[in-house]
Amino acid sequence: MSTFAAVVLFIGVVAYAVLGGADYGAGFWDLTAGGAARGRAPRHLIDAVLAPVWEANHVWLVFCLVMLWTGFPPAFAAIMTTLYIPLGLAALGVVLRGSGFAFRKVLVVTDHQRAAGAAFAVSSLLTPFFLGTVAGGIASGRVPSAGGGDPMYSWVNPTSLLGGVLAVLVCAFLAAVFLTAEAQRRGERNLRRWFARRARLSALLTGIAALAGIEVLHVDAPPLLHGLLTRGLPLMIISALCGVGSLTLLRHAPPRVSQAAAVGAAATVVAGWGVAEYPYLLGDHLRIAEAAAPPATLLALTVIAAFAVLVVAPSFVLLYVLHQAGSLDGT
Numbered sequence: 654m655s656t657f658a659a660v661v662l663f664i665g666v667v668a669y670a671v672l673g674g675a676d677y678g679a680g681f682w683d684l685t686a687g688g689a690a691r692g693r694a695p696r697h698l699i700d701a702v703l704a705p706v707w708e709a710n711h712v713w714l715v716f717c718l719v720m721l722w723t724g725f726p727p728a729f730a731a732i733m734t735t736l737y738i739p740l741g742l743a744a745l746g747v748v749l750r751g752s753g754f755a756f757r758k759v760l761v762v763t764d765h766q767r768a769a770g771a772a773f774a775v776s777s778l779l780t781p782f783f784l785g786t787v788a789g790g791i792a793s794g795r796v797p798s799a800g801g802g803d804p805m806y807s808w809v810n811p812t813s814l815l816g817g818v819l820a821v822l823v824c825a826f827l828a829a830v831f832l833t834a835e836a837q838r839r840g841e842r843n844l845r846r847w848f849a850r851r852a853r854l855s856a857l858l859t860g861i862a863a864l865a866g867i868e869v870l871h872v873d874a875p876p877l878l879h880g881l882l883t884r885g886l887p888l889m890i891i892s893a894l895c896g897v898g899s900l901t902l903l904r905h906a907p908p909r910v911s912q913a914a915a916v917g918a919a920a921t922v923v924a925g926w927g928v929a930e931y932p933y934l935l936g937d938h939l940r941i942a943e944a945a946a947p948p949a950t951l952l953a954l955t956v957i958a959a960f961a962v963l964v965v966a967p968s969f970v971l972l973y974v975l976h977q978a979g980s981l982d983g984t
Contacts, residue, residue, distance in 0.1 A: 654945075654948060654952065654955065655724075655941050655942045655944075655945035655951060656718065656932075656941055656942075658724040658725075658945065658951050658954060658955065658958075659724075659725075659934065659941045660670075660957070661716060661720060661958050662720040662721060662724065662725075663924070663927045663971060664925065665713050665716045665717040665720060665884040666717055666927070667920050667923050667924055667927075668689060668713040668716075669713035669714050669716075669717060670823075670919060670920070670923045671827065671916050671919050671920050671923075672710040672713065672920060673710045673711065673713060673825040673871045674781065674820075674823060674827050674828075675824070675828050675831050676703060676706070676710055676828075677708050677750075677777045677778075677781045677821075677824040677828070678823075678824035678825045678826065678827050678828025678829065678831075679702065679703055679828040679831075679832065680699075680754075680773055680774050680776070680777020680778065680823045681752065681774075681777055681778050681779070681821065681828065682695060682697055682699065682825065682828060682829065682832065682848070683699050683770070683773065683774045683777065683957075684774035684775060684777065684778055686699075687924050688729030689756065690854060693833075694841075694843070694844055694847075695844060695848070696770075696842065697730075698832060698835065698836060699832065699898055699912060700758070700913075702831070702832060702835050703754065703808045703842055704981075705972065705976050705981040706752060706817060706972065706973070706976060707751075708751065709972060711747070711748065712716065712965060712969075714747075716958075716961070719959065720954070721870060723946065723950065723954050724945065724950070724951060724954050725934060725942045725944040725945055725946065726943040726944075726946055727943075728939060729799065730798050730800050731797060731798055731799065731800035731801075731935060731937060732787075732796055732935075733800075733975070734793070734801050734802075735790070735796045735797065735800055735801065735802035735803070735804065735807050736787050736790055736791075736804075736807055736808055736863075737801075737804065738795065738804055738805070738808065739783040739784075739786045739787050739790075739808045740783070740787060740905065740959075741781070741821070742783045743767045743779075743783040743784050743787070745782050746776040746779050746783065747776070747780055748752045748772075748777040748778055749772045749775075750772070750780060751774035752769070752774035753769045753770060753771070753772030753773030753774075753776065754769075754771065754773045756769040757769035757770045761798065761874075763860075766948060775778040778821060779889055781817075781820040781821050781824045782817040782818070782820060782821050782961065783808075784817075785813075785816035785817035785818070785819060785820030786808040786809075786813040786814065786816055786817040787808065787813075787816075788813075788816045788820070788926070789803070789808070789810070789812040789813030789814070789816030789817065789937060790807045790810070790812075790813045790816075790876050791928060791936065792812065792816070792874065792929075792930060792936070793810065793812035793813065793873060793874040793936065794874070794876070794935070794936025794937055794938060795808075795813075795936070796808040796935050796936065797877055797938075798935060798938055798939040798943075798944075804827065810971045811872070811873040812868045812870060812873045812874045812877070813864045815862070815865075815869050815870075819859065819862055819863065819864055821967075822855055822858050822859040822951045823859060823919050823922070825851070825914065826852060826855040826856050826859055826896070826918075826919075827850075827915055827919050828898055829848050829851040829852035829855055830852050830903065830915035831912055831915070832844075832848040833845055833848040833852055833903055833908070833911070834903075834908030834909065834911060834912050835908070836848055837908045837935065838908060838979065839979075848893045849904075852899075852900065853900055853902060855922070856896055856897075857898055858907055859896070860893075860896070867946070876936070876937045877929060877930075879931060880928070880929030880931075881925060881926070883929075884926075884928050884929055885925035885926065885928045885929035886932065888921045888922070888925035888928060889921075889922065889925045891921045892916070892917075892919075892921040892922040892925065893918075893919045893932070895914045895915070895917035895918035895921065896914075896915070896918035897916075899911045899912075899914035899915040899918060900947070902914055909977070917952075917961050944974060964979050
């Protein structure tokens with residue numbers, strides 16, 4: 654039952670990494686779009702694409718937090734008492750990002766609009782970076798089982814910084830592919846080329862960072878590297894193939910096919926981390942079974958999670974179907 658709860662938890666992590674990651678990546682391209690005149694068209698498309706879904710994707714973050722603190726309270730306590738700095742900064746980024754995205758649409762003073770837009774764009778870069786450092790701190794074993802680990806070195810270390818950089822790059826790649834497909838659907842040829850170039854660039858940088866990360870993990874987190882190169886290797890290979898395939902499909906296939914390949918690339922790399930960590934929840938010192946809540950709690954949590962999925966999943970499917978069909982454009 655504890656393994657099942659951990660799988661459900663990690664499904665939520667994958668969902669947030671993919672869906673929330675595409676949202677954060679769109680903010681990254683908003684940040685780097687250029688001045689007001691040059692960046693007007695890309696920012697307009699980003700606004701139109703994000704408006705129906707940007708808040709909905711945080712459901713998965715809430716789901717992960719509830720699953721973690723209810724199903725694995727010792728791990729939750731250890732993470733929160735060790736990594737509270739990057740987690741707090743990520744939470745602040747979520748709030749500032751949402752506020753900036755909402756207020757820049759209604760503010761009438763140009764300077765105020767720019768300030769709100771800057772808050773949205775910068776937070777879209779920093780929030781996934783801090784979440785990536787949290788993942789790196791957990792994966793490299795820097796969160797003690799009893800909690801109260803080093804509040805700085807637990808996330809300012811080579812593996813955590815690698816995790817932060819990879820998180821930003823993967824988010825940027827996902828968003829670029831999604832926005833390329835959306836520009837093609839709308840018949841915006843110039844924007845399609847604009848985002849396609851950025852998809853290729855972010856994919857190249859992600860590949861370079863991943864290859865450099867092998868040496869980083871070899872020196873800083875050998876157990877994690879061993880797991881990735883053994884149990885997680887098939888998923889890493891699938892992720893690389895999906896990433897390369899999505900770039901090829903951008904030019905030669907319908908846009909939804911390239912989007913599916915990009916989602917596969919991001920989902921499998923995150924899933925590979927989970928498989929590499931199994932059967933541990935924290936580094937290589939706290940097993941899933943050791944951190945699990947009592948069986949009665951896990952049973953209740955399983956029932957409630959199943960009910961939540963039955964309610965939420967069809968709603969998300971409907972939202973995305975309407976969004977991808979263009980039915981929500983201009984609303």
